[in-house]
Amino acid sequence: MTEEAKKLRDYEARLREAGVRITRPRRAILQILSETADHPDAMEIFQRALSIDPTISLSTVYRTMKLLEDKGEIQRHAFAGGPSRFEQAAGEHHDHLIDLDTGDVIEFHSERIEQLQDEIARRLGYDIVYHRLELYGRKRKSR
Structure with missing residues (x-):
């Protein structure tokens, strides 16, 4: 199993344990987050997610990112001069x-x-x- 597949499986397991339903759009977003090493903003996540699930909406991305932040799965960074960017909460401090x-x-x-x-x-x-x-x-x- 690849590292990305393991991250995706772990995301899904933790969220299910927390009572979160893994819908197709949420899974697409989780897949993107598990594969990325950068700090995408919501629009970048949306654009990447369209290749996985063409029915996904930008509002779904925003709602899902808020949910993932509330569950402690991602961190939101409001870097000056730009939109909020996101990264996985797990990992070494940096x-x-x-x-x-x-x-x-x-x-x-x-x-x-x-x-x-x-x-x-x-x-x-x-x-x-x-x-x-x-x-x-x-x-x-x-x-």
Whole structure:
């Protein structure tokens, strides 16, 4: 079984366990999410879903994304300057760098940043429960 097929099966199992019916449009959306490594917005998900289920509507995509977010299956990111983007909630923690010119979202992980955040929180008397780091930038020009 491929990694994508396993992700799809796991999505469906968790949602059924939570009492969610897996309809054909929902399955199409889950399939897209299980196969993607990027951060699509609702319109991109809709366009990809049309090749799987030509009867799907944009409103179904929006409702399903809200349902998946409420169930903790996906995370919504409201990056500045663009529409909300989505990614799978499961997986290793990472932060994001958003290219202001292209809208590309680059995932990265820095142990140094994680340690610095923990140190700052401790110094201020806090334990970090959750955090999100988004950096916005432009690609350097070659010299």
